[in-house]
């Protein structure tokens with residue numbers, strides 16, 4: 001692997017990829033800019049969201065928060081609101097914290113150095129490498145699942161991608177493929193090839209620019225790569241919520257910073273014994289998180305005495321809201337679906 005000839009082979013594959021990208025790369029709004037703020041926002045949004053699904057969110061977010069200063073000055077609730085629909089809300093909270101960090105530690109100027117970028121809240125090695133290569137030309141591969149999949153297939157490497165050394169292993173390979181002064185375009189090319197051509201399922205090998213070099217394709221073994229040991233099984237978790245209503249108002253409270261759904265709003269999870277005569281089981285919603293299968297039971301409690309409703313809210317730190325006002329708040333997906341469901345039923 002370390003011979004000159006093999007290094008030239010790696011570079012040849014990198015050049016084929018780049019040549020393909022220059023003709024077939026996707027025309028996306030964030031491709032026409034080197035503004036690190038915009039590249040950062042797009043990298044965070046599209047980490048867990050498909051481009052087609054997240055593009056409107058990206059445009060709206062950039063329109064409302066066009067620069068670091070505007071984002072840093074915004075209220076937490078508003079940032080979460082603009083994130084609504086993208087899920088994984090901790091990403092929005094981290095963006096907000098990192099914007100404040102840039103203002104406080106970097107005098108409001110987006111850092112240019114890889115390690116400084118990596119020090120920002122919520123920014124991992126992949127995102128830091130993507131920003132520093134695309135915006136500042138740093139020669140670093142932005143290694144993610146696309147790199148693992150494409151490189152495993154092209155070179156028929158049976159390196160287990162769930163191994164903790166996979167990142168450094170594939171980073172070293174990717175560096176050998178990277179043509180000089182083209183780090184940003186090379187990383188973007190890999191993103192596009194991985195999502196448009198060398199997809200996890202049904203790769204389009206017939207039109208792939210690497211099909212002549214690709215060992216897995218030529219050996220008829222595409223589905224053996226990338227190699228990955230079995231995932232840990234998701235565990236089951238049951239949650240109970242109470243939608244406590246009085247005169248079209250209901251109770252909510254903001255979650256803390258621990259466990260899932262950080263800083264989002266939720267309903268009470270317990271109610272006093274005297275409410276129990278008013279309870280009906282209203283809906284059960286099944287929801288999957290990365291490592292958990294959730295069963296969310298929602299019970300409806302209708303209180304007719306406002307005094308009891310208000311006292312319970314006061315003593316337990318709940319705020320009151322109504323369906324219309326709740327649109328301005330961010331809820332975990334199952335509760336958001338529940339609210340939509342009761343709204344549609346009215």
Ligand code: SF4
Nearest residue numbers: 198203205208211214
């Ligand atoms: S030939 Fe097929 S498997 Fe190989 S890199 Fe291209 S799309 Fe992926």
